[in-house]
Amino acid sequence: MKLSTRTRYAVRAIIELAQNGNNKPLQLKIIAQRQEISVKYLEQLMAVLRSGGFIRSVRGSKGGYVLAKTPDQIKLNDVIHRLEGPVATVECVEDEDCCTRSADCATRSLWLQVEQAIEKVLQSVTLQDLVDRTNDGNKLNYQI
Numbered sequence: 001m002k003l004s005t006r007t008r009y010a011v012r013a014i015i016e017l018a019q020n021g022n023n024k025p026l027q028l029k030i031i032a033q034r035q036e037i038s039v040k041y042l043e044q045l046m047a048v049l050r051s052g053g054f055i056r057s058v059r060g061s062k063g064g065y066v067l068a069k070t071p072d073q074i075k076l077n078d079v080i081h082r083l084e085g086p087v088a089t090v091e092c093v094e095d096e097d098c099c100t101r102s103a104d105c106a107t108r109s110l111w112l113q114v115e116q117a118i119e120k121v122l123q124s125v126t127l128q129d130l131v132d133r134t135n136d137g138n139k140l141n142y143q144i
Contacts, residue, residue, distance in 0.1 A: 007083040009037050010045040011130075014054060014079065018071040018131045025064030045083075052082040071131055077122035087118050 012035045020026045028046065032039045046065060049055045056068045067074070080087070088094060089111040096102040 003080070004084065006045065007080055009035065009041065010049060010083050011076070011079060013037070013042060013045060014049060014067070014074070014127060015130050015134070017055060017065055017067050018074075018127045019134065020066075023066050025058040025062065025066050027064040031065070048083060049079070052079070054079060054082070067127075071128035072126050074127040075123055076125040076127070076130070077119060079127075080122060087115050087122070089114050089118075 013031050016031050017026055032042045053068055055065050057065055092099045092102045092108055093112050
């Protein structure tokens with residue numbers, strides 16, 4: 001499984017909002033500059049995050065974006081599902097009928113196990129956990 005640039009950039013942007021703390025709006029151009037993401041692309045990502053209920057926009061000259069929930073209430077798997085859909089290693093795990101070998105396939109159970117492990121990790125990590133990891137290193141540079 002490979003996460004798209006869309007997901008990686010969106011997670012970086014939402015971490016930026018969480019690090020901003022104090023619920024003060026952060027302008028899109030500042031996030032774009034800090035994360036080296038084009039403003040146009042970031043606008044699209046923020047629309048998805050907003051429709052998912054993770055962030056909200058604040059209008060006005062001092063407006064921008066803020067988290068809609070506290071960072072400890074936002075699980076990484078929810079963000080990734082909103083951007084990517086369900087975690088999928090192979091098609092036969094989701095749809096047994098796509099392959100005539102599904103019922104007797106030795107590797108299908110392995111792929112299911114891999115998906116479940118990925119889900120477990122993503123569900124165990126909140127946005128606050130990522131902010132804490134960043135703060136532990138005293139750096140503002142992070143990758144996902």
